[in-house]
Amino acid sequence: MSNPPLTSPLLDMPLLPPFDQLQPQQVEPAITALIDQCDRVLDTGLKNPGWDSTLAPLEQAQDQLNRAFSPVSHLNSVLSGPWREPYEAALAKVTGYWTELGQNRDLYGVYQQLAQSPEFAGWPQARRKAVELGLRDFVLSGVGLEGEARDKFAANSRRLAELSSQFANNVLDATNAWTWHTEDAAELAGLPQTALAAARAAAEAKGRDGWLITLDGPAYLAVMTHADNRALRRQVHTAFVSRASDTGPNGGEYDNSAVMEEILALRAEQAQLLGMANYAELSLASKMAHDNDKVLEFLNDLAARAKPAAEREFAELQNFARDELGLDELQPWDIAWAAEKLKQERYAISQEELRPYFPYDRVLAGLFTVVEKLFEVSVQRDESVPTWHPDVQYFWLSRNGERIAGFYLDPFAREKKRGGAWMDSVCVRRQTPDGLQLPVAYLVCNFSSPAADNMPSLLTHYEVTTLFHEFGHGLHHMLTQIDVAAVSGINGVAWDAVELPSQFLENWCWEPQAIALISGHYESGAPLPQALLDKMLAARNFQSAMFAVRQLEFALFDFRLHCREQGASAAKIQQLLDEVRAQVAVVPVAEENRFQHGFSHIFAGGYAAGYYSYKWAEVLSADAFSLFEEQGIFDADTGRKFLHAILEQGGSRDALELFTEFRGREPEIDALLRHSGIEQLELNINPG
CATH class of the missing domain: 1.10.1370.40 (Neurolysin; domain 3)
Structure with missing residues (x-):
């Protein structure tokens, strides 16, 4: 491939990317050139080890690489189409660069040398923390591995990046592949005007009359919550919950089954190469909760205490559906619709009214x-x-x-x-x-x-x-x-x-x-x-326990899946999800439901063995907000305190230390329970 033109905006990115000038064909040569630049800067820096001579110039070169790759990755997410291929080519190169860097023992030696130097203790806090986290990340990147194990870890890392992208692509393609069209307004009875207008616009965009229902979030939620047409709800629900799987209307076409299997096998192998029992242990090495058992105890305890309330909420919904809506048995595609009717009767309010x-x-x-x-x-x-x-x-x-x-x-x-x-x-x-x-x-x-x-x-x-x-x-x-x-x-x-x-x-x-x-x-x-x-x-806490156990279902499934010593077949993944649902879920699940095939958070995002973070951080956020409840929600001093202790500090200090500085004590769960309407539950598991 020829050298990139010197005028390529990706090579010398200004603060704000010139989106009106970016072209897919610019990507691969620019990323290649910027990686080569990073390599040259590192080679020079290693000859004279030090923060100013090695790490600062490398940070500068890597920042240029990151700022070039950022708009490419972003455009792939928000436009896809012509950006998918150049993004994936660039992703392979960037992943390869970071993988190789994470195993560079010479650079690791510079970090060790800096951390052991007499002047290190007097460095600014942010620099010290950057070095400490760097040392941790080198170990987690396999810097200590030898020979075949080292090569295997690097190859796995590159392959995992490819698979994550493939998983996301399959979900997006499956979402776009299914639509439902009608020219009969009666079939859309119950849908609010906003949803009808969107469906008409979707049809017009395809050159069709009438209305087009898609699987985009707003369209899907509108149908499930408001459509009186039960057959339509079932069709849309089935298409949505079976996306990118072996079943449903596009079954097998964008199937993520093999992608999930390979991702889990490689993650388990990465953990074992580093001497850890499972991927959850590897994931927690960089989190507040450092212990698998602590996370499982936190989730199981919360689930055990929330489930009785969720069961009561669902029983109320079943009784209402039977007595008021004529539904002897609530099906998965009835839940949101019936819940909206109950909410209307109980509180005389709906999201559409707001x-x-x-x-x-x-x-x-x-x-x-x-x-x-x-x-x-x-x-x-x-x-x-x-x-x-x-x-x-x-x-x-x-x-x-x-x-x-x-x-x-x-x-x-x-x-x-x-x-x-x-x-x-x-x-x-x-x-x-x-x-x-x-x-x-x-x-x-x-x-x-x-x-x-x-x-x-x-x-x-x-x-x-x-x-x-x-x-x-x-x-x-x-x-x-x-x-x-x-x-x-x-x-x-x-x-x-x-x-x-x-x-x-x-x-x-x-x-x-x-x-x-x-x-x-x-x-x-x-x-x-x-x-x-x-x-x-x-109505704030209407069915809040049902929502809580749904989130706990996702969190427990994710964490238990990654606590396995080996990967899992698609059948085993389904079996584990069924076990978790038996433990915590209260609502029925459609036979075609393949939630896991679209669970991008853990297969294409950063939440593998980390989905529990939503509940964990909810304890922190509710407790932090409780200080504003005490002082006034716009109290300037409290706002300044949160700004200085949390928002301004980044990752320069440990999260628990920063929270304690803001709140004056370690986190407590009372505020979360109160905000969730279940304050009578007394949990004894607290982050930290």
């Missing part, structure tokens, strides 16, 4: 006001910044008139965009030879788009909390004051603490003072009526 009061633009402006009050930052849109899609907006964060960070916001669902919501890094805050590099983030959601008839995007309250959640991650990345890349922002933060800021910020979605800022009728601007607000707050 939607008109949560127009996207109003919610966004209110979110910015909340953050400004808490952390003394302001947010301004910059329309001059090029983006990858017309829906995407770019914003700067400023404090005292000075820009301190930025973020892209891609809010709406569309074809070929990965489902779900996430935050990712464009670049990290770090000190460069030319000055301070500001942190920049991607924030991605999948809300319903504005309708063609000028109706704005109207959010459910659940979607409002999703936006706050991702912005919490973004603040963790953007408000850091650390300037060493390895521990800046979310880098170096224990994975089971990384959800603390995101879950923490969700709390403001339930506070009347904050709701007044994020709501207002999309036509009149009228505030959310007090009666509706009261109903919304009263």
Whole structure:
């Protein structure tokens, strides 16, 4: 392949990627050149070991590589199509580079030498922590392995990256492969206007009349929650829960069975090569909870105490469905629909009734006001910044008139965009030879788009909390004051603490003072009526125990799956999931359900043997918020304290130490139980 042109924007990336100039064909030559540059910098640095002579120049070269790969990876997630092939080629190269670097004994020796030097104790905290975490990560990357074991570990690492990408591709392709079309409005009875408008727009985009139902999140949830057509609910449910599997309408076409089997086998082998019993043990080596038994005890104890409440909730739903809806037996495709009817009867409120009061633009402006009050930052849109899609907006964060960070916001669902919501890094805050590099983030959601008839995007309250959640991650990345890349922002933060800021910020979605800022009728601007607000707050913990055991089902399945000494066949994976469901689940499961085949968190994301982190961090976030409940939800001193102790510190200090500094004590579970409506449960398992 010829050398990349010197003008390739990926080779000398500015702070903000020039998305209007990026082309798929630029990717592979640029990534190759930047990896070669990293290798040359390392070779030079090893001749004169030291922080300033080795690690700082290497950080600079790796930052250039990361900032080139970031938009490529991102475009593959939000546009797919022409970016998939160049992304996968680049991923293979980047994975190979990091794998080889993790086993570089000469560089490992530099880290050891620095850690043992007399002056190390007097170094800035962030530098010391970066070296300590580096030493840990070298060991976890197989630096101590010899010969065949060393080669095997490296080959496995490269293959795991390929498989994770393949898993995600299969889920996306399976999601896009299925649609359901009708020109008979009667078949869509019960669907709210927002969902009908989206379905009509989806049909028009394909050049068809009528309505088109897809498996995108908003469309799927609308049908399952509101469609009175039971046969339609069953069809959509079956298609969704069987995605990327051996069954369902596209059974075998995008099947992740073999992908899962190989991922689990390789993970188990990686752990054993490092002398560990299983992959869960390897995963916990970099988390707050260092012990498999402690995690299982935490999850099992919570499940045992939550399940009786969940069973009561489900029995209520069954009785209601039988007596009021004429359903003698609740099927999986009836659950959300019946639950919505019960919620309406009990609280006279629905997410659809709230939607008109949560127009996207109003919610966004209110979110910015909340953050400004808490952390003394302001947010301004910059329309001059090029983006990858017309829906995407770019914003700067400023404090005292000075820009301190930025973020892209891609809010709406569309074809070929990965489902779900996430935050990712464009670049990290770090000190460069030319000055301070500001942190920049991607924030991605999948809300319903504005309708063609000028109706704005109207959010459910659940979607409002999703936006706050991702912005919490973004603040963790953007408000850091650390300037060493390895521990800046979310880098170096224990994975089971990384959800603390995101879950923490969700709390403001339930506070009347904050709701007044994020709501207002999309036509009149009228505030959310007090009666509706009261109903919304009263319904907050509706079926909360059922939701809790569902999350615990995912967490226990993930953790037990990775506690196995060996991998597992697709049949064994299903068997384990069935066992976990027998232990904690209360709702029926469709025969075609292959949830595991679409569980991207653990097979294509960073949550393998780590899904428990959501519950673990929920203890931290609820306890942290309880201080605001005591002092006032917009108390400036408490906001400043959270900013300084948690958001600004990144991974420069241990998560438990930072939490204790903020709260004045170690975490307690009482606040979580109170927020969940199950405060009478007394758990004796606490993170830390």
